[in-house]
Amino acid sequence: MSQLRRQGPLLAFLLLCTLAQVVPLTNVLGYEFSLVVAAALMVLGSLDVLRAQRRATGRLPVAVAAAVHGTRLLGWCGLALLISLVNALRVPLCDVGSGLAYLAVFGAGAVPVTVAVALVGERASPGRGGIWVGIFVALSIIASLSWLAFQPAIDVYHLWMGHFAASIYDEALAAFAPHLAFRLYTTAFAAMLVAGLALSERPRPMTAVVMLTAFLVAGGVWLARAPLGIERSRSWIEQSLGGRAELDSMIVHYDAKAFRGDRLRDMLDDHRSRYAAMEAFWGVAPRRPIRSYVYADADQKGAMMGGRTTMVAKIWLGEMHILWRGPGDGMLAHEMAHLFLREDGRGPLRLALAGRLMPDMGLTEGAAVAAAWSNRELDEHGWSAAMLELGLAPDLDHVMGAARFWQQPSSSVYTLVGSFVRWLIDERGGAERFRRAYGRGDFESVYGMDRASLVREWERWLSDRALDPALLDAARFRFDRSAIFGRTCGRAVATRLESAQRWIRAGEVERAARALERVRRDDPDNVPVLLRAVDLLLEAGRASDAQTWLDELSGRTGLGAAARLRVELLRADIAWQRGDEAEALRTLSVLESEPLTTGLRRQVTVRTLALADAETRPHTAAAVRGLLADRDRSRAGALVALVVSAQAEGSPLAAYLALVNSALETETAAIEELARQAEAGSLPPELIRRARAAHALHLVRRGQTERGCAMWEELRQVLPDGSADAAEAADWTFLCRLGVVGGSPHPAPAGSRH
Numbered sequence: 001m002s003q004l005r006r007q008g009p010l011l012a013f014l015l016l017c018t019l020a021q022v023v024p025l026t027n028v029l030g031y032e033f034s035l036v037v038a039a040a041l042m043v044l045g046s047l048d049v050l051r052a053q054r055r056a057t058g059r060l061p062v063a064v065a066a067a068v069h070g071t072r073l074l075g076w077c078g079l080a081l082l083i084s085l086v087n088a089l090r091v092p093l094c095d096v097g098s099g100l101a102y103l104a105v106f107g108a109g110a111v112p113v114t115v116a117v118a119l120v121g122e123r124a125s126p127g128r129g130g131i132w133v134g135i136f137v138a139l140s141i142i143a144s145l146s147w148l149a150f151q152p153a154i155d156v157y158h159l160w161m162g163h164f165a166a167s168i169y170d171e172a173l174a175a176f177a178p179h180l181a182f183r184l185y186t187t188a189f190a191a192m193l194v195a196g197l198a199l200s201e202r203p204r205p206m207t208a209v210v211m212l213t214a215f216l217v218a219g220g221v222w223l224a225r226a227p228l229g230i231e232r233s234r235s236w237i238e239q240s241l242g243g244r245a246e247l248d249s250m251i252v253h254y255d256a257k258a259f260r261g262d263r264l265r266d267m268l269d270d271h272r273s274r275y276a277a278m279e280a281f282w283g284v285a286p287r288r289p290i291r292s293y294v295y296a297d298a299d300q301k302g303a304m305m306g307g308r309t310t311m312v313a314k315i316w317l318g319e320m321h322i323l324w325r326g327p328g329d330g331m332l333a334h335e336m337a338h339l340f341l342r343e344d345g346r347g348p349l350r351l352a353l354a355g356r357l358m359p360d361m362g363l364t365e366g367a368a369v370a371a372a373w374s375n376r377e378l379d380e381h382g383w384s385a386a387m388l389e390l391g392l393a394p395d396l397d398h399v400m401g402a403a404r405f406w407q408q409p410s411s412s413v414y415t416l417v418g419s420f421v422r423w424l425i426d427e428r429g430g431a432e433r434f435r436r437a438y439g440r441g442d443f444e445s446v447y448g449m450d451r452a453s454l455v456r457e458w459e460r461w462l463s464d465r466a467l468d469p470a471l472l473d474a475a476r477f478r479f480d481r482s483a484i485f486g487r488t489c490g491r492a493v494a495t496r497l498e499s500a501q502r503w504i505r506a507g508e509v510e511r512a513a514r515a516l517e518r519v520r521r522d523d524p525d526n527v528p529v530l531l532r533a534v535d536l537l538l539e540a541g542r543a544s545d546a547q548t549w550l551d552e553l554s555g556r557t558g559l560g561a562a563a564r565l566r567v568e569l570l571r572a573d574i575a576w577q578r579g580d581e582a583e584a585l586r587t588l589s590v591l592e593s594e595p596l597t598t599g600l601r602r603q604v605t606v607r608t609l610a611l612a613d614a615e616t617r618p619h620t621a622a623a624v625r626g627l628l629a630d631r632d633r634s635r636a637g638a639l640v641a642l643v644v645s646a647q648a649e650g651s652p653l654a655a656y657l658a659l660v661n662s663a664l665e666t667e668t669a670a671i672e673e674l675a676r677q678a679e680a681g682s683l684p685p686e687l688i689r690r691a692r693a694a695h696a697l698h699l700v701r702r703g704q705t706e707r708g709c710a711m712w713e714e715l716r717q718v719l720p721d722g723s724a725d726a727a728e729a730a731d732w733t734f735l736c737r738l739g740v741v742g743g744s745p746h747p748a749p750a751g752s753r754h
Helices: 002-006 008-022 029-055 062-087 094-126 129-150 176-199 205-223 233-239 261-282 296-305 330-339 361-372 380-390 404-408 409-429 430-438 444-446 451-463 469-479 490-505 508-522 527-539 543-554 562-579 581-592 599-613 619-629 635-649 650-663 668-680 683-703 706-718 724-739
Strands: 154-156 162-165 243-248 250-255 290-295 312-314 319-323
Touching: 008 029, 029 062, 029 094, 029 129, 029 162, 029 330, 029 562, 062 094, 062 176, 062 490, 094 129, 094 162, 094 176, 129 154, 162 176, 162 724, 176 205, 233 243, 233 250, 233 290, 233 296, 243 261, 243 619, 250 261, 250 361, 261 290, 261 330, 261 361, 261 430, 261 724, 290 296, 290 330, 290 409, 296 319, 296 330, 312 330, 319 330, 330 361, 361 404, 361 409, 361 469, 404 599, 409 469, 444 451, 490 508, 490 527, 508 527, 527 543, 543 562, 562 581, 562 599, 562 619, 581 599, 599 619, 599 650, 599 683, 619 635, 619 650, 635 650, 635 668, 650 668, 650 683, 668 683, 683 706, 683 724, 706 724
Parallel strands: 250 290, 290 319
Antiparallel strands: 154 162, 243 250, 312 319
16 A cells, blocks of 8 residues: 555556546647646656655765656656557557657656756755645746736746647647747756755755856746747737837737838728727727737737737737738627627626636627628528538537537637627617626526527527528538547648648748648548648649549548539639640539539639630730639739730720739729729629729728718619628628728628618
8 A cells, every 4th residue: 555655646647648548639649648748747746756755765966866756757758658659549640750749848848847846845845845846836827827817928838838828729739949949948947956956965066067057048048038939028029010000099019011001001990990880889998998919920920929820809908919811801800899898798807707707708709709790601690590400500508618619610609609699689689788698698687588598599580591502501511520629630730731831832842742641641531621732732833633632532422512612613723724724614614503602603703704715815814824823922923914914905804803802902093994994894793793892992991982982882782682792882881871981891780780
């Protein structure tokens, strides 16, 4: 029994590592499992070192004791590795190299500081060292949580556990270099502590040199922690961004190199108009100015605050961190909506609560989605009705809490909660009534029935919607997927896709192709991921490889209609790129006979018109093909070719594409000419309406408000109800009536538009 008790910390460590093998993400050798190992070492490893020190019959020199304890704990890490490798017989292990690296840096990397702090604690208070270790651990956790709470970052480095990323939506793992720099710091810190103990035990010049060297290394890394990516403070981020604008109710920090001239003006106007629209929607305004941090791109945002693609509102601080992709990007509206509900939220984080303590993430995010609203093919009501009809919607009442909410695929659960909240606002008494229920989720006292009953009524209301078969197929393609917790090799696949894109743009095509082949091998049944990989192959100029992938996909049984249509469109593009225009036209003609969504039909129409007119307008066809093949690398050149083709060949199609792709980047005189050419030709009505929308957007953004608003009003009258274009025109018409047209569309207060 005494032997068993002596080995208690090790047995508990092994049990914890074993239990981790049945939990999603930690059941794979990788980032999450390494955090479990590090956390276990922090507690159980420290306990083991303390007990071993107390049991020692003779006092070993501190350096020798540190080496003995460190070797034993590294052996624990080896056992953890063995457990994870055995579990690989049950769960696919997609990236052994990355997994070993994370275990080495985060798991084994926690050993030096574990040993050093335990030795210091035991020396400070023999027999009661655990108290000092506990205090040190508690302070380190408090420091990390405080950094997350009061600074922009959504990730943090912890002395034991290494890098903790708070967002689950950034599926690709962060760059590894900052992890190595941080572990250099913690190892030097541990060496400094052990050397200090050794000096107190027996002063020796060499020990002093070791301590001084460790101090200089730790201090150097700490002083350079911001540029090394370890810890980025608010002041460092603001200074690095370089741009600051004070609006009436906002302070906007932005990248001064990325935002200048018209782009800066458009971004700031977008903030102003969204603020006014949110105030109209919610009926309240924040009591203090809100702060917006606008980053140049995902890489900069990830390096500065830890979330590459995750947009963040720190509601309790009254600030948001976003990427701005131009007019129509709803993420600015979404994050700003969170900040407008700060005073209605509860608790230190100012969130919606389920009762008095637990965050109600469904209500919190649903409110933001309801306020931002979308007009992409269908709104949230339409997509939610489709999910319910297809059986893809979870029980909404069951998934509103934080734990269950984050276990759902974000695309589906955000859509559903947004539809539910918007229904409450539009059909059940408006925004003010909803805000009374928001803070504590007190539906019964506000609405006279509990949430479950309201959810059932909302579902019945959605069931009356008639849905186009093409949109049902699109919904199945969009929402029939798992969250990262339920996907095979989710982290590894996302990281490889992101790395492949970066390597392609750096010219390392072969390296990218190998990564994409690993994606296909690791996740062969994930059709959206495979289609994304095909896009990257085309961007890399590997059309033959892309064709092979598409041939394999099209031969699969059970491939959904929406996925099959996307496969065929890509096949048409590849045929066109290799010069087989007849095959491309044949594929497109088959697609034209299919039930298509508005967006997909527009893509098919543009390709068909360009190919059908290729003999009489060859420069237009070449320019359109260039725009399709561009894949974001030479867009400016493709747009110039379209403008030239519109002028030289009198091509309405070239004018249309140049107009809709550069409405905010071109001078008004040129826009007027492109609009005239596009509307004077024989384009299908849906393309002409799209051209008029782009023209109207340019006018309201460039100061010709009266004329632009009149065009939006005209479009609202003629567009078919329920279409995405009609929703966009209605949103802009509302902004015009509100007197704020410097930004992107927003929802009106219930009953004030349409």
